[in-house]
Amino acid sequence: MQEEVTILAEDIAYSYDGRPAVDHISFSVGKGEILGFLGPNGAGKTTTLKMLVGLLDPQEGRIAILGKDIVRSRSEVQSRIGVCFEEKSLYEEMSAAANLKFFASLFGIKEPGIPALLERVGLPVDRKDRVSNYSKGMKQRLMVARALVNRPEVLFLDEPTDGLDPVSSQAIREVIMEERDKGVTVFLTTHDMMEADKLSDRVAFISEGKIAAFDTPENLKQRYGKRVLKVRYREEGELEQEEIPLDDERAARRTAEILAAGEVLDMHTEEATLEDIFILMTGKKLQ
Amino acid sequence: MNRILAMVGKDLAQVYRNRFVAAISVLFIVVYALVYFLLPSRVDEVFKMGFHLEVSEEAAAELGLTGGEEEMAARLRGAGGGEAEGGLELVWAESREDLQRMVQEEEVSAGLSFVVAGREPELVLYVSSETPQEVTEAGEVMASEIAYALMGYELPADFNATVIGPDMAGRQIPVKDRLRVVLLAFVLLLELFGLGNLLMEEVQRKTAQALLVTPVTLRDFIAAKAVTGILNTFLFGFLLALLLGAISARTWLAIVVLLFLGSAMMVGIAFTVGALSKDFISMAMISVIPMVVLVMPGFLLIYPGFDSPLLRAIPTYWLLEPLDGVLNYGMRLSDYASSLVYLLLFTLGFFALGSAILRRKVA
Numbered sequence: 001m002q003e004e005v006t007i008l009a010e011d012i013a014y015s016y017d018g019r020p021a022v023d024h025i026s027f028s029v030g031k032g033e034i035l036g037f038l039g040p041n042g043a044g045k046t047t048t049l050k051m052l053v054g055l056l057d058p059q060e061g062r063i064a065i066l067g068k069d070i071v072r073s074r075s076e077v078q079s080r081i082g083v084c085f086e087e088k089s090l091y092e093e094m095s096a097a098a099n100l101k102f103f104a105s106l107f108g109i110k111e112p113g114i115p116a117l118l119e120r121v122g123l124p125v126d127r128k129d130r131v132s133n134y135s136k137g138m139k140q141r142l143m144v145a146r147a148l149v150n151r152p153e154v155l156f157l158d159e160p161t162d163g164l165d166p167v168s169s170q171a172i173r174e175v176i177m178e179e180r181d182k183g184v185t186v187f188l189t190t191h192d193m194m195e196a197d198k199l200s201d202r203v204a205f206i207s208e209g210k211i212a213a214f215d216t217p218e219n220l221k222q223r224y225g226k227r228v229l230k231v232r233y234r235e236e237g238e239l240e241q242e243e244i245p246l247d248d249e250r251a252a253r254r255t256a257e258i259l260a261a262g263e264v265l266d267m268h269t270e271e272a273t274l275e276d277i278f279i280l281m282t283g284k285k286l287q
Numbered sequence: 288m289n290r291i292l293a294m295v296g297k298d299l300a301q302v303y304r305n306r307f308v309a310a311i312s313v314l315f316i317v318v319y320a321l322v323y324f325l326l327p328s329r330v331d332e333v334f335k336m337g338f339h340l341e342v343s344e345e346a347a348a349e350l351g352l353t354g355g356e357e358e359m360a361a362r363l364r365g366a367g368g369g370e371a372e373g374g375l376e377l378v379w380a381e382s383r384e385d386l387q388r389m390v391q392e393e394e395v396s397a398g399l400s401f402v403v404a405g406r407e408p409e410l411v412l413y414v415s416s417e418t419p420q421e422v423t424e425a426g427e428v429m430a431s432e433i434a435y436a437l438m439g440y441e442l443p444a445d446f447n448a449t450v451i452g453p454d455m456a457g458r459q460i461p462v463k464d465r466l467r468v469v470l471l472a473f474v475l476l477l478e479l480f481g482l483g484n485l486l487m488e489e490v491q492r493k494t495a496q497a498l499l500v501t502p503v504t505l506r507d508f509i510a511a512k513a514v515t516g517i518l519n520t521f522l523f524g525f526l527l528a529l530l531l532g533a534i535s536a537r538t539w540l541a542i543v544v545l546l547f548l549g550s551a552m553m554v555g556i557a558f559t560v561g562a563l564s565k566d567f568i569s570m571a572m573i574s575v576i577p578m579v580v581l582v583m584p585g586f587l588l589i590y591p592g593f594d595s596p597l598l599r600a601i602p603t604y605w606l607l608e609p610l611d612g613v614l615n616y617g618m619r620l621s622d623y624a625s626s627l628v629y630l631l632l633f634t635l636g637f638f639a640l641g642s643a644i645l646r647r648k649v650a
Contacts, residue, residue, distance in 0.1 A: 054501045058473070075502040083500040089493035093304040105293040106501045146497075156500075 012061035023209035036200030082152030137168030225272025294511035326463035337398035397426035455638035486561025516554035558641025
């Protein structure tokens, strides 16, 4: 984690018709860090994202992106960030290259290097047909390419791999990691805990508009998770299964007893997942 | 400015990539031009005049009309009454009330009541409120001729035309020329579909949101849509005006000003339509409501009797009235200063309302 703060949210709040969607949350994200912002639908992820990218003004608190207040320096900030929404907000009658060229022109970029961008997200460079002919995965890759068109310093990605095939998901994850390696800060909202675990340097759990936890996945697992040893064995002809908590002082003795007494079929350790921890902390499932 | 221009370029390309909207736009222009050129450019040449004749026996004797009413009728027939001849067709009425009804129901262009009860015959010419001034004047000449044919001398008394209904003098314009103004209004109204669809797509597909996380501001976005809408509508309007022969050295400036204001007003309404629509069908359904209302003042041009104070509350009235005056009556734009003020106020009002609704929807 870097010391330089790229995204700073201080006590931000937003309500729809008096119902709080984001309830006074604070967090910061350092340069070159990937923050996984996790929560179920309706938890306040998208509202937080909209405030961070300047689509909504926080009703309370303040947000600074790259050291600039998002409300006061909206255009300046927006010229240095890239945003990829969950919805496929593309001009479907235009080709992929035309979409990228148009968005590049809004940033005043004349030579955005479209072939290289398309190649990077795994899209065909020479396709001239309309985006409406593209598959869901291809459209999502194009959305990611569009978010990169201005070579952003901060990337905001809203559920970037939701509902995609494994190949498309992997392609997008690789791009995210490459950007992180280049020093780009990534704010990733998702309800896919596996993805968050794989990609994020730190994760924030948001539930009912409040941040329930904010730490690295490893720390959260260590603090709240339970490691167990799962053993399946046969005893007097019957199939038996047992979970032995590894942090229990009797774990070694019990494991030895099973190994000595029965015919062990398989044995493996199991770590708590982020989802387990999320449920533990919020009492809610992510879907 | 560059961002606005980039969006305008994209929007115009996007409008015409939608094959339905592009086809409809071109089709409308072609069909409107065809309709205009296929309509007859001449007004009805046969002048149908209703005629009511009433002669007392005493008066007939005094005037030397010993044959009474029948003799007068015979003289009149000799003068061409009863059938179309030389452009005049006389239609007999049973009574003065019957004559008035014929005029009111447009069975005849004018009605002449000729009552001879004393030494000085009473002559009344009835014209309907929709009768053009030229027809009224022609009716007066023909009435004098008929009176001469009957009496054998020119009547000493002058008479004035009695107008049934509000006087709409000066409307001797072929229907196709009146229709020309309505067709221009239709083309402007078509923008409700074009820009309405474009905005609906931007809002529903969330591309507007994608634009607003770039350096594009909401003001840039609205300005770009306004420029696209006005440019598109104005160009179509101007193209049709050219095809319909409405552009001349005398009219071009007035047409440009009126088309521009009309286009801007339609754009304001299209903002509302686009922001409120969920898909193409709902957009088309929502568009029909303002379209039907806004086209109503057009009927006034074709049927002047349709006039009502309520029509003045419809914004397009203040667009069509000066267009009609400039194109069909040789008026100048300055003659319609108050209309332009109303038109400008309506345009600003719709623009502000549409922008506010769109702003709320997109932000």
